[in-house]
Amino acid sequence: MSDRQGEVATVAGVRVERVRVAEGVALHVHRWDGDGSPFLLVHGLASNLHLWDGVAAGLAGRGHAVVAVDLRGHGESDKPDDGYDMTAVTDDLIELVAALGVDRPVAIGQSWGANLVLELGWRSPELVRGVACVDGGWIELQRSFPTWDECARAMAPPSTAARSAGDLEAELRAHHPDWPEPGIAGALACYERRPDGTVRPWLELHHHLAILRSLWEHQPSARYREVKVPVLLVPAEPDPEADASWARDRHRQVEDAATELPKVRVRWMKGDHDLHAQHPEQMAELLHGAVIDGFFAP
Secondary structure (H helix, E strand, C coil), X not given: CCEEEEEEEEECCXXXXXXXXXXXXXXXXXEECCCEEEEEEECCCCCCHHHHHHHHHHXXXXXXXXXXXXCCCCCCCCCCCCCCCHHHHHHHHHHHHHHHCCCCCEEEEECHHHXXXXXXXXXXXXXXXXXXXXXXXXXXXXXXXXXXXXXXXXXXXXXXXXXXXXXXXXXXXXXXXXXXXXHHHHHHCCEEECCCCEEEECCCHHHHHHHHHHHHHCCHHHCHHHCCCCEEEECEECCCCCCHHHHHHHHHHHHHXXXXXXXXXXCCEECCCCHHHHCHHHXXXXXXXXXXXXXXXX
16 A cells, blocks of 8 residues: 655755555655664654654764654644544554665654554564654553543643634743754644634644544553563653652553563653653654664664
């Protein structure tokens, strides 16, 4: 099913392509050339590939080939009516790697994307040399929400109706004063800017809820012992003063994953859920180092 649709453009050394991965579904992809071990960068729910721009630049600057992708329904990729479950989106990644001919990349995902790359490593270990899970990969929403209705009520996205792009940017800068400019720009790229100056998410609400439902159903802990590739877990260090119970639960989830995964490394990092946007240089150095020291062996 996979089918290269050809290069769209080259901007500042970044190749922009659309890659067909399923009937009626082409994904928007950015690629950086390099001779070093390749990386595949996968964003989280309601996000987009630009949140990885800083990390991609850091990895490319260290000689690595890099691919970043807008998943179906997100950013500039196609937005089909269906196919938003964990299996279908993982299929997209499998088809993408095959279509691009990338030689066993290290697959890096954040949040929902971390659950996806863990699923990818479990299903198709021959396609990747390892996976890295940035503040995700262990997400099991049923621990917090026993029913889907509870989850949907608590985690449905807020409305952006009539919200201006300027107000959104001001809010992002206020909430993330230490984020570098590529991180702020990446967060803004989660939204389509309308001619009247208002914004709306690229990911439509019913697609968002379909993904959330699939994530609620996902049980990565059932995969841990069967994952054959090395796994790097990069959790955000919680603030125990803000919510001691939540911090203990976060540590317990990561410890459980680290105990069960056959080959695992854990590197806690202080910061937000979007560690890749907040600390791109630190993240790039961590990932590069895991290649250099042989954790992600060729």
